[in-house]
Amino acid sequence: MSGWDWFPYIFFPFKIIVLGVGMFFAVKWHYDQGKKQKSEAGGPQAPAERTVDASK
Template sequence: MEWIPIVLVTFKLLVLGTGMFFAVKWHYDQGTKEEDKEKERRAVLRAAGKVAAIFLLALVALGLFTYFLVQKTGLNLNL
C-alpha cells in the first residue's frame, strides 16, 4: 500500500483542522471584545480612503507614463 497518500491526507487534515480551530477562536474573540466600535469604523474608513487615493494616484501616474511613452516612440493612436 502506498504511504504517501496516507501521510499527505493526514497532514492536510491536521493543517485544515488547526486553521479552522484558530479561525473560530479568532472570530469568537472578536465578538467578545468591547472596544469602541466608532473609533474602529473611523480607522477603517480612513484606511480605505488612503488606499483609494493611492490607487487613483497610481492610475494617473500609469496613464501619464503611457502617454509620454507613446509620444516618445511615435506611435499613431488616432481613431
C-alpha cells in the first residue's frame, strides 16, 4: 500500500460535507430573498413618480 491510500477516505466525505453546507445556505438565502420581496410587496406602496407637463 502506498502512503496516499487514505486520501479518498478523508477527502470525499469532507467534500460532501462542504458542498452540502454550501447548498443549504444557498437554498436558505434564496428562500429568505423571496420572503423579503414578498413582504416588501405587501407593505405600503411608494408614492407614484410625478411627471411635469412641459407643454404648458
